[in-house]
Amino acid sequence: MGYPRKLTRRFRAFDNFAISFTIINIIAGIFSSFGFGMAAGGPRILIFGWIGVSIMVLFVGASMGEIASAYPTSGALYFSAGKLAKRHRGAWSWYTGWLNFVGQVGGTAATGYAAATFIQAFIAMQWTDYEVTAQRTVGITAVILLLQALANTYTVQLIALLNRISVWWLFIGMVVIVICLTVIPDHHQSVSFVTHFENNTGFSNGIYGAMLGLLVTSWTFTGFDGSFHMSEETVQATVNAPKGIMRSIAYSAGIGLILMLALVYAIRDYAAEASSAAPPVQILIDALGMGTAKLLLLIVIGAMLFCGLANMTSNTRQIFAFSRDGAMPGSRWWHSVSPRTRTPVKAVWLAAACSIILVLPGWWSHTAFTAIVSVNVVGLFLAYGVPIFLRLRLGDEFESGPWNLGRYGKVVGTVAVTWIVLSSVLFMLPQVSPITTTSFNYAPIALGVVLLIATVWWFATARKRFQGPVSYGRPDEVAAMDLI
Template identity: 50%
Template sequence: MPLDVPSVSDEERLQQLGYTQVLARKMSGFANFAVSFTIISVLSGCMTLYGYGLRTGGPAMLTWGWIAVGAMTLLVGLAMAEVCSSYPTSAGLYFWAHRMAPARSRAAWAWFTGWFNVLGQVAVTAGIDFGAASFLNAYLDLQFGYAATPGHTMILFGAILLLHALLNTFGVRLVALLNSVSVWWHLLGVTVIVGVLALVPDRHQSTSFVFGEFVNQTGWTSGLYVGLIALLMAQYTFTGYDASAHMTEETNDAAVAGPRGIVRSIWVSWIAGFVLLAGLTYAIQSYDGAVGSATGVPPAQIFMDALGAAGGKALLLIVIVAQLFCGMASVTANSRMIYAFSRDGALPFSRVWHRINPGTRTPTNAVWLAAGGAFVLGLPYLINTTAYAAVTSIATIGLYIAYVIPTYLRLRKGDAFERGPWHLGRFSRPIGIVSVAWVAVITVLFMLPQVHPVTVETFNYAPIAVVAVLGFAGVWWLASARRWFLNPDHPR
């Protein structure tokens, strides 16, 4: 049954959903797409986990894994987009869960969906900006001798988060402008990188190598296991497109622009990422040299080996700028989720986090919480060599659980679900079933150990982070929140 959304304004639809327009509604449909595309950022996710992929599955899994994961992600995104069209609010996923869950348990579904979303978004912000710090450290090492050490990387990580918090403090118009620039930077950047790597080097790898070479440097003996955990690179990259949903309160024609932003950001990234990964892998001059690069960043070594010092550093700068755009957009989306969740009292000190800056009409305090939480999540890198892969696992698990809960509830609701103006028609149910099954698989998969033997230095601490957050949310729910969360009769 379709909703009569087109006949009401964005503000009226938001009021129907129980919220008053507070944020500035100044984003176009393109700007909404640009936020999600920028957070997906193939020049961030693909590049920062490329070294992980070289050791875990090698070229075969980098290419075929990307194709397979991209297809499954598009299905997850289509299912999300349909629900977004019905409920265009920055509360996003947890609000969707509340509207579609059975009456007796709807607040609980919303509560845990929101907490998984917060966990995933903080982790993805940490992953993006930590990756940017690693690439920036590699560049500074090559250019100025600023050694690529864990301490130096953490200093740069903190500085980048500070920069992104400041940029988001200045208002949505600046962020929207930078995100629009970011789209073209990413597309042109991929074109330049792949074009240069295709034309300049005298030697390239064979097509059989790029699509068929399987590499296992994890210590595990099962090729199947290694191939499955290799999917983390692609699945982590395809995160953050819920930003289009969280920005709907700031987007014009939100019931259509939001869903389009989700779907368009995925398929454009799918194409661009495949081109980038293939171009980079064809250009490998020394596989062992790339994996064991002194910079700690295999793509940087591939650039240097293929193009020389000057050309390699130039391409590295293209990647770093794209990663900085990506991190800025991630802080934007993260802060909107924190703002919406705290508006409903679901975070400690919620009154602080949902305050709006009267000058910019942005949730400034939520911006700083997003940046601070990301920094804390990155601290284990100082003692754990696989910490970055763990952070990306946390981001992927947290976000995809939050992504698929509304889809699961939409399936349970069946024909009683009220469709918005953008919907999947008769394909809604099969797409939803496949999406739920896929997320169930990857949730288990990315909690498993990535390196053998498992030690303190190589332990995948993703399960600990997920259980800790889930445990905290569960205790708070049982002790207090179940009585007041999203309950108008019992305000907090």
């Protein structure tokens, strides 16, 4: 790919799969957004929306996997955009990188915010006089992000080990939760309950409310580009990276559907549970009792913390690679690697700081979580869509890697790009009515600010010096510079 190697190649096939599977994290994704789905479409959208969106995400993942096989680098999306563009390579690469950056930061921030919310729910269950506040949620989120940054500061072997543990935590945790929700309650909803529809978004148009409910599944299925970003640290990356992407999506889709069904059928008092501070927690309490609910909530919190850790790992690799090509302010800082741990330590702390900034509106906004989620979904999926679109424009000129879609590549890519455009527009729209200063979806502002800065910077100076991914020389010259 034209780079001297700085990162150690210690990720095996399972490790590469594990990071995307952990970032997708069905337990964290479903539990953190289930309450929003109860208001925006109800069981009908939670179940059938999960199935439909999962299929669309598989199309996106397959197209991304084909590109990952051809360009297995930490730069991932922005690198491949620069290589696939016929003209204006620097611009395509520049904007893809910035979209990827803001989406990654949104994912890290949203996962930390969700974990903080559920930690407070657990504390309130344990000590009834504890008062849950937005300010405390922001404070706990900041502590979580700082601890995850510390973990990412150490060796890649530690992160790989924690990701392996997280996979089993998710599998075993999901089995325990599903069995408890299936066996313990003395009452379940009827089979036809999956068709029950609710629209409590405040909007009179039921179709619009239902479409907003798709955010539940879309938010869960973000971050599978983690396998792509870890390519430079993965053995046989041209095959293992795309396999990691596809396996993480497919396994998450199947297992997540089972968990979603278990939660939906365990609902008892729909109105009371949907209006509670943490709807899935209230479902656990009503169906299983306080003691069992506390135990399962610890599993959920652990899954969220693992998810945030993997999110930050992927985020830092994107920052490292983008800075390596001089595309971020202070690039020489962010692409430096610790000589002791061989990890991009400064990039880790930049990721943590940016995530903390993004959660600050949660101090006063009660729609902060869904806004951060929208930043994550829209930023990432637009970054996913750009190289897929450019690959479609190349047509037969695209030089595929050993893992490819063959003659189906164009069809799969077209479906992927169409879904990305439609979903991105949807999730930038208002999500709650009436629209006030505290309920406003500030995702368009957050994305707009980043893109405005990127645009001003591009036309001011960057277009003169940034021409896309840098090449350090021929393969033999790069090998002579190899640092490991």
